[in-house]
Amino acid sequence: MRYILSVCFTVVLFGQVQSQSSSKMDFEKYEPVNTLVVPEHVVTKAKFPFIDVHNHQWGMGTQNLDDLIKEMDKMNMKVMVNLSGQGGDALKKMIGNVKDHHPKRFIIFTNINFNGVGEDGWIDKAVKQLEEDVKNGANGLKIFKNLGFSVKDKDGKRVAVDDARLDKIWEKCGELKIPVLIHTADPKPFWDPLDEKNERWLELATHPNRKRGPNDPEPWEDLIEEQHRMFKKHKKTTFIAAHFGWYPNDLGHLGKLLDDMPNVVVEFGAVIAELGRQPRQAKEFFTKYQDRILFGKDSWVPEEYNTYFRVLETNDEYFPYHKKYHAFWAMYGMGLPDDILKKVYYKNALRIIPNIDKTLFPD
């Protein structure tokens, strides 16, 4: 992997050999020991039982759920929402495993197979499958970012997020009263030049396949607008915009969007580092939009949840985030009060996602 910002080298200056190895170093190597002494409150277990609305367990049909439950219990995760239900028989298998072993601890969202958009009968088949999946026990629909990026119709044309040929899907979700959790596009810096000004430079340098040209496949703003047009066209459907709709770094703008689209809520999977660098602004946002925010994490790395709890619950200052390519900056806690924490940890999810047992949670 090539991500050396500057290599150690030797220069000959006025006949003198100077080694610069002490003044230049690899960006990733720089890990100074924090000398700041302030109160620390590491939180390994959430203050209230919580629902993680953004999780992926592809093998849920066959996996030993006891192992998951052990990890969940350690951190006080009462219910995990597995967004990778896949639909059809794979979904049935997952739901069977859950019902047989831990029926109250898992919720599964189904997915749509976009192969053949535009073909005769495709949409009716997709809607019928969705209805059947919900009958079989799915409690939501997850749309992956392939819609907008790589999904093509029968003629090989990119299918936009707000393509009218998909309208029946969103309408059906409203009718069935299930939410749609949707991830569109990616962080905006992925579209920006890969240079010293790019905040995601390290992520792009270590994950080069995430880098996009300015119009690949569309400008970032256009993809996000496609999503918003779709949200506005289907007001009776509840949408959960994943990753704070990719506006965790502009909460003023996100607030306006939420004002404008009452059928939309957000979850903060993979973007807690954005909130942890603006604890005052974030706290204001969480106060104003306390009914519109759900707890999500995305990648299943149990020890990383600590950072989420600590940012949400404590007033700690300057503590580390767990992934340098997301954030080379330190975190600060928002110190949210209990009534807001309860909404974010479980009350909002209980209101939006059907069939979660409310008796598992305090009032």
Ligand SMILES: [Zn+2]
């Ligand atoms: Zn995800």
